[in-house]
Amino acid sequence: MAPRGFFVGGNWKMNGDKESLQRLMSSLSAASLDERTEVVCAAPSVYLDLVRSGLDLRIGVAAQNCYKEAKGAFTGEISPAMIKDCGADWVILGHSERRHVFGESDELIGQKVAHALASGLAVVACVGEQLQQREDGTTEEVVYAQTQVIAENVTDWSKVVLAYEPVWAIGTGKTASPEQAQEVHEKLRAWLRANVSDDVADSVRIIYGGSVTAANCRELASQGDVDGFLVGGASLKPEFVDIINARA
Numbered sequence: 001m002a003p004r005g006f007f008v009g010g011n012w013k014m015n016g017d018k019e020s021l022q023r024l025m026s027s028l029s030a031a032s033l034d035e036r037t038e039v040v041c042a043a044p045s046v047y048l049d050l051v052r053s054g055l056d057l058r059i060g061v062a063a064q065n066c067y068k069e070a071k072g073a074f075t076g077e078i079s080p081a082m083i084k085d086c087g088a089d090w091v092i093l094g095h096s097e098r099r100h101v102f103g104e105s106d107e108l109i110g111q112k113v114a115h116a117l118a119s120g121l122a123v124v125a126c127v128g129e130q131l132q133q134r135e136d137g138t139t140e141e142v143v144y145a146q147t148q149v150i151a152e153n154v155t156d157w158s159k160v161v162l163a164y165e166p167v168w169a170i171g172t173g174k175t176a177s178p179e180q181a182q183e184v185h186e187k188l189r190a191w192l193r194a195n196v197s198d199d200v201a202d203s204v205r206i207i208y209g210g211s212v213t214a215a216n217c218r219e220l221a222s223q224g225d226v227d228g229f230l231v232g233g234a235s236l237k238p239e240f241v242d243i244i245n246a247r248a
């Protein structure tokens with residue numbers, strides 16, 4: 001079994017404008033990046049085209065969301081077909097901001113995963129518990145239930161990266177400790193082993209997201225079941241390069 005490659009996603013969220021994104025893309029494109037790390041940047045959908053043409057081809061491009069249908073009367077939505085038409089190959093689905101700010105259900109996220117994969121996009125599928133759930137001791141129950149719905153809709157696990165993002169760690173500056181991240185990643189891998197297959201459990205990359213910075217990425221990256229990161233705030237800063245090179 002080949003070792004799992006390291007994967008680092010930058011989630012730019014609803015940030016940037018043409019000018020600032022050009023600056024960010026120029027510096028990323030010129031940076032010295034660990035060739036063993038797969039890097040994907042998730043741009044606001046209106047900039048997907050611009051970002052695909054501006055970023056070096058070593059770096060993949062993702063949308064931050066998409067709908068579950070190819071086209072039609074769905075005002076304000078974008079389809080995987082449109083994302084591909086802009087040259088992007090990835091989409092983030094089930095991000096906690098989609099779940100908790102926009103009220104997306106597990107069921108809808110599952111349908112999106114199925115349609116995105118069927119359309120030929122690769123998917124970063126996100127799961128994670130809220131603070132109250134962690135304090136109530138239901139972290140496992142929550143992430144297993146979210147993963148179950150995703151798994152029911154995955155047809156090709158080689159096109160899926162699973163992101164564990166505890167909601168209490170996102171954008172808060174409160175990173176999960178390396179032990180906390182490893183514990184959940186290990187349990188998610190065991191869940192995949194029990195419910196999908198050994199092969200999928202061994203090969204799927206499980207990445208961590210939630211206040212990852214240049215200062216904490218190396219220790220997190222040294223954990224056996226942490227196969228990379230989904231980075232929000234720090235992905236807009238020069239330190240993103242250090243995070244990409246966390247295992248260098």
Ligand code: PGA
Pocket residue numbers: 011165169170171172173209210211212230231232233234
């Ligand atoms: P953060 O965001 O790194 O700013 O905490 C991570 C994410 O939401 O993917």
